[in-house]
Amino acid sequence: MTISQSGKPRIAVTLGDPAGIGPELVARLLADEGTAEAADIVLISDERELADAQSDAGVTFALGGPGGPRLHDNGAARPGTFERKAATEAGGRWAMSNLRVALEMADAGEVDAILFAPLNKSSLHMAGMREKDELRWFETILGAESFTCELNVLPTIWTARVTSHVSIAEVAEGITRENVLGAGRLLHTVLRDSGIAAPRIGVCALNPHAGESGRFGRHEIDVIAPAVAELGAEGVDAAGPFPSDTIFLRREEFDGILTMYHDQGQIAMKLIGFDGGVTMAGGLRVPICTPAHGTAFDLVGRRAANTGSIRNAFDLATRIGARRRSDSTLGRSV
Numbered sequence: 001m002t003i004s005q006s007g008k009p010r011i012a013v014t015l016g017d018p019a020g021i022g023p024e025l026v027a028r029l030l031a032d033e034g035t036a037e038a039a040d041i042v043l044i045s046d047e048r049e050l051a052d053a054q055s056d057a058g059v060t061f062a063l064g065g066p067g068g069p070r071l072h073d074n075g076a077a078r079p080g081t082f083e084r085k086a087a088t089e090a091g092g093r094w095a096m097s098n099l100r101v102a103l104e105m106a107d108a109g110e111v112d113a114i115l116f117a118p119l120n121k122s123s124l125h126m127a128g129m130r131e132k133d134e135l136r137w138f139e140t141i142l143g144a145e146s147f148t149c150e151l152n153v154l155p156t157i158w159t160a161r162v163t164s165h166v167s168i169a170e171v172a173e174g175i176t177r178e179n180v181l182g183a184g185r186l187l188h189t190v191l192r193d194s195g196i197a198a199p200r201i202g203v204c205a206l207n208p209h210a211g212e213s214g215r216f217g218r219h220e221i222d223v224i225a226p227a228v229a230e231l232g233a234e235g236v237d238a239a240g241p242f243p244s245d246t247i248f249l250r251r252e253e254f255d256g257i258l259t260m261y262h263d264q265g266q267i268a269m270k271l272i273g274f275d276g277g278v279t280m281a282g283g284l285r286v287p288i289c290t291p292a293h294g295t296a297f298d299l300v301g302r303r304a305a306n307t308g309s310i311r312n313a314f315d316l317a318t319r320i321g322a323r324r325r326s327d328s329t330l331g332r333s334v
Helices: 022-030 033-038 047-057 089-107 121-126 134-142 168-174 177-193 219-233 247-253 262-276 308-329
Strands: 010-014 040-045 070-073 113-116 149-154 157-161 200-204 237-242 256-259 278-282 288-291
Touching: 010 022, 010 089, 010 308, 022 033, 022 040, 022 047, 022 308, 033 308, 040 047, 040 089, 047 070, 089 113, 089 121, 089 134, 113 308, 121 134, 134 278, 149 177, 149 262, 157 177, 157 262, 177 200, 177 219, 177 237, 177 256, 177 278, 177 308, 200 219, 200 247, 219 237, 237 247, 247 256, 247 262, 256 262, 262 308, 278 308, 288 308
Parallel strands: 010 040, 010 113, 040 070, 113 288, 157 256, 200 237, 200 256
Antiparallel strands: 149 157, 149 278, 278 288
């Protein structure tokens, strides 16, 4: 496949789990004329899934032609139909096969970013994914060696996590100086890549009341505060650790907040802006974005799904993909 000559970023798009609302959301996104104006779209699917998606959404759009999305068949054998509104092995296998093609294209430099519609982790594990989540699977496929983590994005605030999909019982052992540094550096870098020249980062404590000077634990004293100081010495504008029950009340002071575990940030982010949230896989060689919500089986076929998150995910993938394309053209590392 030839590299885009339009100057626009090239975005690989997959429809997610076919049992959920992903196909409808992608169809509605691609029916918007502004989508094709912002990026060259490579839609990884097949004609049957695409026709079903347009039927679900009640929209039509042309493939190919000037500025239109181009269909790239993943070449995988598919069942005749997919069961809807349920986690299935077939749906997980299909979603993974499309994503694998997108990752291979990104690794070959054929696309600048990836957007995928919501996945279902039960379907993925039924289909044979051994990793805990899709981020770890992306790491495996791409051979990632650097620190990676999920980032959650709203128009006014980003979060990154030191630990993510682990049990609460395992969180404390994952709060190490190296992990705090890795997550802080990553958040700083992606905020700059998104267009924020001098990101401001607030760092959460782990323990209630930031440990009360060691009365409720010493992670803040022994691990987090020294890591924040080291980030500062490296030129990262980081402050904290601050109690996690109040830091989001101060979110206007920061561009990003570094949390210590999954729900510490996710509960706040979903209360602030559930319909517009984006999840980004950070630390990989290619930006990968998706809506922060799930497959919403209860909304399938009702044309009631909100497109705010997938639109924001597309816009973020396009913005960072464009910067990567520009940096590559100028000979800068990305």
